[in-house]
Amino acid sequence: MSDIKLVNLLTLEKRQENIFTGQSWDLGFRALFGGQVLGQALAAARLTVDEDRVAHSFHSYFLLPGDANQDVSFDVEKVRDGKSFSARRVKAIQNGKTLFYMTGSFQKAEQGLQHQLGQMPDVPSADSLTSDISYFEKIKEELPKRLQKAIAYHKPIDTRTVQAIDPVHPDKQTAKRYIWMKSQEQLGGNLSLNQEMLAYASDYHFLATCLQPHGISVRDKNLQIATIDHSMWFHHPFNFDDWLLYCVESPFAGGARGLVRGQFFNTEGTLVASTMQEGLIRLKDES
Template sequence: MAEVTLKSLLQLERIENSLYRGQSWDLGFRALFGGQVMGQALAAAQNTLPEGRITHSFHSYFLLPGDANYPVLYDVENVRDGRSFSTRRVKAIQNGKNIFYLTASFQTPEKGLEHQYAEIPDVPPPEEVGSDLAFFESTLDQISERMQEALSYHKPIDSRTVQTIDPFKPVKSEPKRFIWMRAQEVINDGLNLNHAMLAYASDYHFLGTSLQPHGISVRNKQLRMATIDHAMWFHHPFKFDEWLLYVAESPFTGGARGLVRGQFFNQKGVLVASTMQEGLMRKVDE
């Protein structure tokens, strides 16, 4: 098998003007990983930009579950190119159906008023936190064969959850999670690739934070979870081959939905990106 890297996943095949195809990874979930569709859709939009424009935000909706057995087509609409900002709308298509929409805004970098009213939590450094992947590799007898086969596709992201959150033995806890993250590969490309990679990674462990006060595992067979929408804002430059702390918290669940918000800090405590997501959380009778 060819080397599994995030950069290879985000290098899309150009079919014609504004139409791209991305290959899919099967991460062992019930449906195509939402982070893949977000990262690839953002990469498709970035391919159509005037030189010098970088992502500053995107808003997206998940319409139908994707299938990890098939590639995804991305149809990019050029909504606007202004003096400082560009806007793109991207439609993700599988089997002739729209499964996802993303609207993204891009800007030529410029100086402006600055403040940061957010502090990085006092948590152990990543070197003192165990790898999430190593935990799952140590519990192969408890995970499905499909998930075992998919573990190689989780390797491009080194994620390390600070708290002990055992999906096999869930306990009630406050709806907050701290995760150190970085890409395993060295990234020498521009900022837009780092943005697309972080969009991919931002979907990891995110909605599961809203389950923690309820003591329910994401592996519960009576639970139906799916992302409804996801938004992201980029504040400061960063390299995703360097450690970032993902601070995720869930201020609300109700109506069979869970809301989560997140902040990415670099190791100097600079807030580099923010996220928000709402997802379906429905208990069903088997």
């Protein structure tokens, strides 16, 4: 399975003017991985924008679960092209139904006022930690068969969680999680591709952070969990073929919903991107 490359997943085929198609990967989840749709939708929007404009933010809603065994079509609407900014609206479609909406904004490079309040926490280096995938390979026989088959599709992103979290029988922990991440592929300084890969990776371990204070596993059969919306802001250029630290916390859960927010820092401590997500978190025996 050496041909499993994330850059291929994010390379879309043009079908018509402003309409593109992307392949799908089955990551062993209950539905199509949300990060895939985020990365591909951002890639679709970028294909309709002038090369001198780079994404600085997107805001999206997940409307229906997707099928990981089918391709996804992306219909891009050119909302506006101004002197400095371009806005795009993207629909992700399967079987004639809209699964997802994204509004993205792109900007020409400009200089301006700068400050950074967010501080990178003091955590062990990525090189001192074991890759998360190695743990799942050790317990492969304990995993559902669908997830066993899908392990190879998780390898393009090397994730290394700072604090140990048992995915089957988790202890109750503070609603914070720190994860080192980087692409296993060389991206050659292509900023747009770096952004699309980070959008993909930003959905890893995100909503699950809401479950930590409750000691509930994402694999709990009584749990219904799904992303409702996801937003992302890009602050500085970065290289995702080098380590980034994803600092995630959940400030609130209630009403069968959970809120998470995240910050990506490079190894120098520069805040390069921020994320927010709300998702459905419902225990079936409480509904």
